[in-house]
Amino acid sequence: MQMAEALLDIRGLSIDYEVGAGVFHAISDLSLQITPGRVLGIVGETGSGKSTLAHAIPRLLQEPPARVRSGRILFRGVDVLELPRWKLPLLRGTGIGMIFQEPINSLNPAYRIFDQVAEAVAVRKLRDSGQTPTLFQAVEPHDYSRGKPVKTGPALLHAAIPHLPGIGTGARREALRTEVLDYLKLVRINDPETILDLYPHELSGGMRQRVMIAIALSEKPALLIADEPTSALDITIQAQVLTLMKELLEEVRTSILFISHDLGVIAEMADDVGVLYAGHLVEFGPVEDVYTNPRHPYTKLLLRSVPNRYKTDGPLPALTGSVPSLAKIPPGCPFHPRCPLAREICSQDPGPVLERAKGASASTHLSACYFSEEVATIG
Amino acid sequence: MTETAPQTRNSSSRAEATLVSKAEASVLRDFLRGLLRVLRANPLTFVGFILVLILSVLALLVVLVPVVTQLLLGHTILLTPFDPNELTTDYGQPPSTSHFFGTDNLGGDIFSRILTALPLDLAIGFGITGFALLVGGGLGLVAGFWDRPGTIGGVVSLVILRVTDVFLAFPSLVLALAIAASLGRGTGPAMLAVLVTWWPYYVRLTRGEVLAVKHQPYVMAARAAGVSEVRILFRHVLRNLLEPLLVYYTLDIGTVLVTFSTISFVGIGVPLSVPEWGSMVELYRRFLQTQPWTVLSAGGAIFVTVLAFSLFGDGLRDILDPRSRRALVQAAIPSTLMAKAAAAAEA
DSSP, X not given: OOTTTOSEEEEEEEEEEEETTEEEEEXXXXXXXXXXXXXXXXXXXXXXXXXXXXXXXXXXXXXXXXXXXXXXXXXXXXXXXXXXXXXXXXXXXXXXXXXXXXXTTSSOTTSOHHHHHHHHHHHHHHHHTTSSOOSOSSOOTTOSSOOOOOOOSXXXXXXXXXXXXXXXXXXXXXXXXXXXXXXXXXXXXSSHHHHHTOOGGGSOHHHHHHHHHHHXXXXXXXXXXXXXXXXXXXXXXXXXXXXXXXXXXXXXXXXXXXXXXXXXXXXXXXXXXXXXXXXXXXXXXXXHHHHHSOXXXXXXXXXXXXXXXXXXXXXXXXXXXXXXXXXXXXXXXXXXXXXXXXXXXXXXXXXOSSEEOTTOSSTTOEEOOTTGGGGGGOO | OTTSOGGGHHHXXXXXXXXXXHHHHHHXXXXXXXXXXXXXXXXXXXXXXXXXXXXXXXXXXXXXHHHHHHHHHSSOOOSSSSOTTOOOSOTTOOSOSSSTTXXXXXXXXXXXXXXXXXXXXXXXXXXXXXXXXXXXXXXXXXXXXXXXXXXXXXXXXXXXXXXXXXXXXXXXXXXXXXXXXXXXXXXXHHHHHHHHHHHHHHHHHHHHHHHHHHTXXXXXXXXXXXXXXXXXXXXXXXXXXXXXHHHHHHHHHHHXXXXXXXXXHTTSXXXXXXXXXXXXXXXXXXXXXXXXXXXXXXXXXXXXXXXXXXXXXXXXXXXXXXXXXXXXXXXXXXXXXXXXXXXXXXX
């Protein structure tokens, strides 16, 4: 795999939640790479560890109860897990941006939209101008947020002091205004001039999510993590936001980690897809290959259970059984109790670490099943 | 602006300059106008605001008039009609035109005593709660925000909370009495005694609110946007604490006055020669049946002050909350004006 080129390289990541009831293995030995400019979709059921993964990359997990047991998260060659806590703000926003699931509460109710977008713009401007230290020396070609040379200085001081001298009034405000307007226009907000002066509670859910996207984009992140950005929206608004994001993909070339439980959304948005089951990455590959030629029994069954409006005869072929509790993941392959292909070995051996799927056309199509060539035989 | 043609550059930069200065001026003006509108839209707040204003001005005058007249005229003129400690022969008089609130059993003019006590009582109410808010609130902010176990913040947080617990474990009144008694009689020692016992409640209150606010998604969103922790604390967390803290603070002013009077009551607080509302209530309590105007006037003074600050604080909360502020401002603008503005916007 193109290790050197990977923007994000996660290796053997395991994350637990230690709570009173026991230890929950939210992510188990997960490895994946995102190459610059690609959109990676992560699909999985509720409780499969999608959000844990999304929050772990910019170190937003609350620790405790979360605990990274092992693994490395290399972002542009820097191990995120090794970074001291005070450096983390420098990683976030301009390096790794994030769009959250709940747009309703993701904006501070006390400030106008202008102030909230302007804060993000100001964060990026200060870093671009070298007034705050930068984590990354090398600016890679895909990174359109190319900054000026890094100025080394009293970095700790910079990070400790609330380094935005206020959005303030007057000239500074006016200077930011044009840029804020640009980003609101970018996310297709009608009448951005009016929106500037409104408070979050005066906007609809869809509008708020657009503002959140504008905030994330205004920092020009090298990697954008979208954690189910449309799940909290109703279906029509969801379609609008997805269309918007698809359009933005063309305009803003940035790598995206798109997380969703919706196979259709992933098919629409992503270049590559990773299938997550009980914290294990069971299949990984280009979206088309994975969807047309699944090489893991779980993916196959999951795809089969998507309602199809042309097949109206008979019941929906749902997966039998249920997702195991993350506190009691079955030994061996986590999927074996529900798997039609399960053999003796599946309950003892955890299965291969993602390997080239047998019978797959693309070389990057990986599966964590010993019997990947037999998956097609599942009815 | 940078893209303007050279020949218009001068005028445009001048226009820009005026635009900026106008914008700066209009922020203040907008704020004051907004305040006025809110006050008008919410009559109770308006009453509270006016009362607070009157009380503050009166307190200032009571303090300043004797000093200024002493300097200018060489002899002291009191704002009050009588010397608060003068004992006239008109003892036990009901309210009349010469003694507005009557006189007490020793012939002291109650109106003069109440007015003289105003600055002291405001200072007690404001000062003690203000100190508690600053110290307790500051400690609570730190203890609530940096509470990760195993970090320096976690240790500091633990120390703050345990020290607070020690103070809270004592019944605060008993502790205050003990401190006041050991320091000796006087206004200063009594204030110090209440001061020492008052801040722990604010630590607990603030910490609780911080814990609630810091887990809000918008705090996570700000963190994800690369905003530094200190800025998150002051800009995103503190701002959303203001409303509950302010309401508690204004209500607390009354509680402090009552507690303070209790210390005076047992005889270790303010000396009887110093007029203070709480001690006056305790002093006149015996005359509730025979000379009710004495105790009622002093109690009324506390009541009006507490009411004024409560109403004002409630109104301030409304102003701080964007949701109610917008509604208030809309209510404050006459509907005819709104219609006119709408018509103008359409045209």
